[in-house]
Amino acid sequence: MAKNSNSSKKIKTVDIIEHGKKLESILKLSQGLREKDRRIPMSYNDFLFIANIKPENVFRNIFQLFYDMVHYYIPEAEDDFPVNDESVGFLAYDTSDLLENDVDEPFFADRVFANRFMNLAKGFRRGIQNNHIYFFEGPPGSGKSTFLNNLLVKLEEYTKTSEGRLFGVYWKIDMSRLRKGFVINNTIAENIEVDEENEKNNMLMFSCPNNDHPILMIPRELRQDLLKELLLDKDLYEKIASSKEYEWVFKDYPCPICSSIYNQLIDLLEDPAEVFNMIYVRRVEFNRQFGKGISVWNPGDEGMRGLIKNENLQRYLNELFRGDEIRFIHSDLAYTNNGVYALMDIKDNNVKRLVNLHGVISDGVHKVDHIEEKVTSLFMGLLNSEDRKHFENIRSFQDRIISVNIPYVLDYETEQKIYENKFGKNINKLFLPHVFENFAKIIVSSRLNLNNDALQSWINNKALYSNFTDDDLLLLRMELYRGNVPEWLNEDDTKRFSKSVRKKILYQSQSDGQNGFSGRQSLSVFNDFISKFSERDELITMGNVAEYFKNLPEKFATIIPKGFIESLFKLYEITILNEVKEAIFHVNEPQIIETISDYLFALNFELGETVHSSYTNNEINITEEWLKDVEQYLFDEEITSHEIDINRRAIHKEYIARTLAQDIKIKKMNIADTEQFLRLFKKYGENLKKHALEPYLANNNFRRALSEYRTENFNSYDSNLKNDIKYMLKSMQKKFGYSIDGALTVVLHVVENNLNDVYKNT
16 A cells, blocks of 8 residues: 555656646747737837838838738739730639638638739729728628628738738837936826836837837938938839839828927937937737727727827826927827728618718828827728618718629639538538539529620620520639630630620629529528438439429529529530540540541542552542541531532641641651641541440440449340440549449439430530
8 A cells, every 4th residue: 555655646746747847838838929929119220220121011001011911811823814815814813811711710702702802902002092991892691791800810910920010109218318317106107118127217118009100200301311321222212212102101290199209309309319219119019809900890889989098198298398298199090090990881880980980081180189180091891782871972972982892602613612611521522523513503693693795795606505504604604703714615706705805794793793692591502402412322413403493492493593403404414424425435546546547648549549558558449438437527417518528628638738748748747746637636536435325325235234233133244345334434433533333323324314315416
């Protein structure tokens, strides 16, 4: 027992030691965090030194900071949407780091909205942003609140990084320098910062409540000369001195508090250098929780703009400067000067706040008691269209409002991301390929207006694309909104897809996404759908999707465009038919190369001749039947004999003039590498693939073998047939991402419904 008792004591001692080590490491971590987060003031000279090294990071206001923040999280994007080498700036921005990652509730921006938002940010950099309020306007359930909350979270995080520093004025007034023997009165000095490490200096320290940028402490008439001397990069100086975005550096002035303190110190000290020895620089703190740098107002929040005083500091300043010339008063807007003031929905109390902000937004100044306070804030808000009534009759306010439309999601891939975020990344594995995507397309279709003049005037003959899009061209618009110009567009329409046409289509997208399934409704519908079909052993099919939407309540069913689901179902069947054809198609490349080589050689001779091909050494008996056997895979079906002759002569002419004369004789190319040959090879292969299923569909054993694939009876079938089926199913998995069960389901569907007969011309 004694031995056990000693052992127990040892264990306890070890536990205490380990606990002590953990406590010590926690304390060290805490100290490290404190050091990291300290906003240690620097002298004005040190500030100028940093400004010389990184002027573009130092000389920026809230609008430039916002622009830099956006581009900190969103990388530069390339335009993968150019047509005919003409770009409309519809870029593929990746907004995930700004709006999705490391936030409580991600916001998924489609390409249409991402470009609208980035265009807004670019305007901030150009310096055309002052005296406006920016509304993100959209229907209920479009994610406006989530978007703005995430944006403000990332702005606050950015200001804590070295790249996101925003500087403000911090006063360290040496009272012993002003009045010898001046001693701090403990009663007066409550809540006043004092330099405890150097009590002899008797420093009075406080931040500018208006977040004044330190450069504003330099008299306006001297700033240009100072920057000219300070900045070694003269090109950069010229940019700052002449561009609109830096106009504030030379025109703005400090707040009334800093101005009056500066003037008092100049009068007492006479030497400006001594005054600037008392002006320090500190990072501006952005803290939404305390309304510093970011102030967010919900409609139900009480409290309006009012006067803010610091009575203790005011008495201290009066006693120090022996007068009351310095009035330490400001409004609550001072906390977000050079920051963000946001209204979450224009309802209830926020209606009054917006009206009260009218003069501030328009003029950039307002009265605090008898003092004029300048406000340079980024004013933002969320707006439902029906709430425009609160300000639309104030005519002078109209040109102060810039609205950015946040629609319901118009990109089916983005819609899928939303489902995956809510229901898990693997939710798509419950579906056969294309079915999950098609569910999202049905939801998105409800958000698109049927009328789009730009699209209708561009596409003259919709019938050409009946195998690729619906009658209203909604599927085409979905692709364009993703930045994808489909390959199935013919050459004439692609050429006519000019810059002006694309601009009109994107402009008219402003009216899309205002109706249809809201974000919340689509999640509810998807959840209901999954609950009905996910518990079965089978993968969810397109038939399940069509069945579900057919039986939707009328309030939902009526918002889906008429005939869209039928068109989508038809396009799905065409898609899987082509996949099955490609999966079963064995490309015998050597045979195709040999056939086309012989055909091109034979065109040099007359019908009835027998020749030996110089490319393959095959003996060819040139007859009309022999030529047509090859041409059935080179020409379109159902063309006339006259059209066959025209095509044949055109091929022969190109062969003689270019392929033989230039590519083979001069460039010494192999015939199989020439442009004409490659074009014919592609056409031949596509037509072979088109008919690849026909022999199998005519074979009853093929159908039976498929239905018995997982049984012992499958082994009784011909080995060639079994190998073809195995090859086809593996190809479906490898090329199109099917599981073995999914591949078998789709192939059986194609065969049992004889889709090759229904869509034999696809």
